[in-house]
Amino acid sequence: MKRKLLIFCMIASLFAFPVRAEGGDYLKWVDFKIPCAAMRRAIELDAEAQGRDRNANWISILALAATRCSGSGFTVSGVEKAAGELTGGKSPQELLGGQYKYYAYYLEAYTAALGGLVGNYAVELRDPGTGGRYWKAQYGVKAFSPIAAGCGYGHYRDFCVSRSYGFSRPHLGNDLMGCLGTPIVAVESGTVEALGWNQYGGWRVGIRSFDRRRYYYYAHLRKDRPYAPDLKEGDTVAAGDVIGFMGRTGYSTKQNVNNIDTVHLHFGLQLIFDESQKECNSEIWIDVYDIVELLSAHRSSVACDEKTGAWTRLYPFRDLDAPGKLPDVEAAT
DSSP states (O other): OHHHHHHHHHHHTTOOSOEEOTTSSSEEEOOOOOOHHHHHHHHHHHHHHTTTOGGGOHHHHHHHHHHHHTTSOOOHHHHHHHHHHHTTTOOHHHHHGGGHHHHHHHHHHHHHHHTTTEEEEEEEEEOTTTOOEEEEEEEEEOOOOSBOTTOOOEEOOOTTOEEOSSSOEEOOSEEEEOOTTOEEEOSSOEEEEEEEEETTTEEEEEEEETTSSEEEEEESBOSSOOBOTTOOTTOEEOTTOEEEEBBOBOSOSSSSOBOOSSOEEEEEEEEOSSGGGSSSTTOEEOOOHHHHHHHTTSOOOEEEOTTTOOEEESSOEEETTSSSOOSSEEOOO
16 A cells, blocks of 8 residues: 555656546645745735736636646746736636636645635734734735744755655655754644654644645654643644644654654645545645745744743734634734
8 A cells, every 4th residue: 555655656746637536526636846936926926916806816826827837847937927817807718728627727736735825814013102902914925934933944855755664655745954842833724633643753743724625744743842832632723833843753653752863844735635535545745845945934933931931922923714713803904
């Protein structure tokens, strides 16, 4: 079964076409090869189109650009061309004709992969006149780097590189090397779906997005004190909340063992179009290297309480696209 997963990962990475499950109307593979620069420019163009043309949201722009370049070979100029086409008054169907089915595939796939990164959120501000505090709505990047602000790290493209512990298998994530105890934060708001020991990932946390399309996996957390205090399965966390600390646990059937040579965070992203895909022989994991690069400029500021030793975020944040929106939030200007 594991050998099939490795072969599937390697073969699927060579092709860019829609793949749907037999007997089901859901995707069973996503070809994700969008460079950071293309995503960043699409977000900028999305912000510029706010209030004017919602056909030009950043994921639609990327889907159209992907259709033009068959899912690879993205360029900033290609993204700009796609944005111009979408704001030119024609629909994607009119622009693409018979190729529209590929646009629909990329739109569905990229919405699943990127749907939680940009949207509506609120930040807490201080009124300079009264000294009181209030919430103000914003639109833009609402996700955070998994590494807290002020903490150094390094990473490289290592998706699908072979791993041998237990069995030969592909590396389905991105390793971020850093210092022991580095605060790890939730990239996107969601629900803690898994927490505890896994012989491959050591102490790990799995967080499911509210739309249930994305499962974020944070592994090899610190020995003895891997998690934020009182974190447990079923908890709701906000993007940027501290969830754990970098370590090197794992590669052992015995709990709380450091068997990884290098301190690092294994960060992975699984896409789920049907619950049957959550734990199976054909799970959909995508290369998150460029997503990590994109979010490197958006990091959560955290601090440690000297008395309790607890790490918390410094700036209050609310995801307005999540369930239970805040009342009395001023509109973005």
